[in-house]
Amino acid sequence: xxxxxxxxxxxxxxxxxxxxxxxxxxxxxxxxxxxxxxxxxxxxxxxxxxxxxxxxxxxxxxxxxxxxxxxxxxxxxxxxxxxxxxxxxxxxxxxxxxxxxxxxxxxxxxxxxxxxxxxxxxxxxxxxxxxxxxxxxxxxxxxxxxxxxxxxxxxxxxxxxxxxxxxxxxxxxxxxxxxxxxxxxxxxxxxxxxxxxxxxxxxxxxxxxxxxxxxxxxxxxxxxxxxxxxxxxxxxxxxxxxxxxxxxxxxxxxxxxxxxxxxxxxxxxxxxxxxxxxxxxxxxxxxxxxxxxxxxxxxxxxxxxxxxxxxxxxxxxxxxxxxxxxxxxxxxxxxxxxxxxxxxxxxxxx
Amino acid sequence: xxxxxxxxxxxxxxxxxxxxxxxxxxxxxxxxxxxxxxxxxxxxxxxxxxxxxxxxxxxxxxxxxxxxxxxxxxxxxxxxxxxxxxxxxxxxxxxxxxxxxxxxxxxxxxxxxxxxxxxxxxxxxxxxxxxxxxxxxxxxxxxxxxxxxxxxxxxxxxxxxxxxxxxxxxxxxxxxxxxxxxxxxxxxxxxxxxxxxxxxxxxxxxxxxxxxxxxxxxxxxxxxxxxxxxxxxxxxxxxx
Numbered sequence: 001x002x003x004x005x006x007x008x009x010x011x012x013x014x015x016x017x018x019x020x021x022x023x024x025x026x027x028x029x030x031x032x033x034x035x036x037x038x039x040x041x042x043x044x045x046x047x048x049x050x051x052x053x054x055x056x057x058x059x060x061x062x063x064x065x066x067x068x069x070x071x072x073x074x075x076x077x078x079x080x081x082x083x084x085x086x087x088x089x090x091x092x093x094x095x096x097x098x099x100x101x102x103x104x105x106x107x108x109x110x111x112x113x114x115x116x117x118x119x120x121x122x123x124x125x126x127x128x129x130x131x132x133x134x135x136x137x138x139x140x141x142x143x144x145x146x147x148x149x150x151x152x153x154x155x156x157x158x159x160x161x162x163x164x165x166x167x168x169x170x171x172x173x174x175x176x177x178x179x180x181x182x183x184x185x186x187x188x189x190x191x192x193x194x195x196x197x198x199x200x201x202x203x204x205x206x207x208x209x210x211x212x213x214x215x216x217x218x219x220x221x222x223x224x225x226x227x228x229x230x231x232x233x234x235x236x237x238x239x240x241x242x243x244x245x246x247x248x249x250x251x252x253x254x255x256x257x258x259x260x261x262x263x264x265x266x267x268x269x270x271x272x273x274x275x276x277x278x279x280x281x282x283x284x285x286x287x288x289x290x291x292x293x294x295x296x297x298x299x300x301x302x303x304x305x306x307x308x309x310x311x312x313x314x315x316x317x318x319x320x321x322x323x324x325x326x327x328x329x330x331x332x333x334x335x336x337x338x339x340x341x342x343x344x345x346x347x348x349x350x
Numbered sequence: 351x352x353x354x355x356x357x358x359x360x361x362x363x364x365x366x367x368x369x370x371x372x373x374x375x376x377x378x379x380x381x382x383x384x385x386x387x388x389x390x391x392x393x394x395x396x397x398x399x400x401x402x403x404x405x406x407x408x409x410x411x412x413x414x415x416x417x418x419x420x421x422x423x424x425x426x427x428x429x430x431x432x433x434x435x436x437x438x439x440x441x442x443x444x445x446x447x448x449x450x451x452x453x454x455x456x457x458x459x460x461x462x463x464x465x466x467x468x469x470x471x472x473x474x475x476x477x478x479x480x481x482x483x484x485x486x487x488x489x490x491x492x493x494x495x496x497x498x499x500x501x502x503x504x505x506x507x508x509x510x511x512x513x514x515x516x517x518x519x520x521x522x523x524x525x526x527x528x529x530x531x532x533x534x535x536x537x538x539x540x541x542x543x544x545x546x547x548x549x550x551x552x553x554x555x556x557x558x559x560x561x562x563x564x565x566x567x568x569x570x571x572x573x574x575x576x577x578x579x580x581x582x583x584x585x586x587x588x589x590x
Binding site: 109194197198200201203204205207208209210211212213214215216217 | 402406425426427430431435436438442443444445446447451454455456458459460462498501505
């Protein structure tokens, strides 16, 4: 058995290549600043969508790992200078932090609701702490944490091994796209492995998986850590894009937004959360240009509408619509064929 | 004499002031089939769970040994990896997955290379071919019971614990269930907990009667059912 019915189909390379080509050609048609930000948000949404949609772990404070990635990059790049190690650390530190938090929660057999509460509290603590780090006392090596004002002007991404060759503009857009597509492929590989299938089993029935001999707590901790690492990467990319890191990366709004992106795009898919992030991210940017209506009010209204009208989100709704369309076309072809055969029979009889 | 597969020594479980399992000494040998019966609240399921590390937050004492190895404080998954298969009272299956996928998740953990072949074998053995690709949530209760037993089998256990396998199973399915249990029993020791005396008699196994957390009596079906103490706990004092 291929296991194709686990809700994770094989990767459709034609779609993937077409999509990648569109992304690669995009700089020829538009500016890259906004698409870069949208791709970063898509990566952040993918990191939550993977663990929520496939392992059933909902983190209300996913921004904690996004923020840790951003701060780790900023602090490390100030101290190291060359950006390769800071970027790796920005994945590793959130990953280790997520592994510690995850192990405490899952081995402590904390129920799903409290997992949500704990993750939320963690990000709030980090937000508070970072806000309180103004002054010279709060410095790590050469990097001052800067409290509410954050860390500005840290060295941005450079060509590996050459700190003077900085990457920004269109080349940076391509770096972000490569990270996004690479992370997507990594998620696909995970889901098509025995580990990924076990995660789906855990989402469906934790007790049964334990009774089959799976180390449920270990597997949940592992995916929580991997997704923490991916969120950290998106945070580091965001830091490079914004060229400043402030405590707002740990904000409640940031955590809530990513949940909304995943819901709107479709929980239980990989493409859905990315679509949700791009659609709502674009809307957020457009709405941010005006002052007459509050941004969060509109986002909230959209969430309510989507939950009521398309409860499974855009991506699953699109797949269902395509399936229905294919069924309808098959039915029409069959009906046409039957009518034609009848006509032939009649003609032959005459 | 054959090897003892599982045994409990002075096993007790308390929930607050209530003693659910009281000083139970129990043992099961290689390829033995044992039925656990008893009235509601007798402690059968608690005893069952305490043997497999599923009771958390309860005060317990005594020891559980599997093939001589003490597993008293082990987590459930480690106990299962000793070749233990468990079917729970309420069918515990992956509702969002197909029958094949459920079985595959069980088979892949024990033998990744042979997983597909094992799934095919179990599907054939349990006559599940026509519905093998259907989602478990669409199945009737009795079919889900079979899927769960299939999952236990796919794990290739040497000790199988079945908690009320006949609950919700219809007449024809029950005969099939009995033949499946006998087949499993050829290679594995088994404990079957059930209320249904007709089903228990069909299994022709040794019976252990539980009452108020302790073992009341052990023996063959005829011996146990003719015991006045058993009649009393099942039917009340008027049955004397």
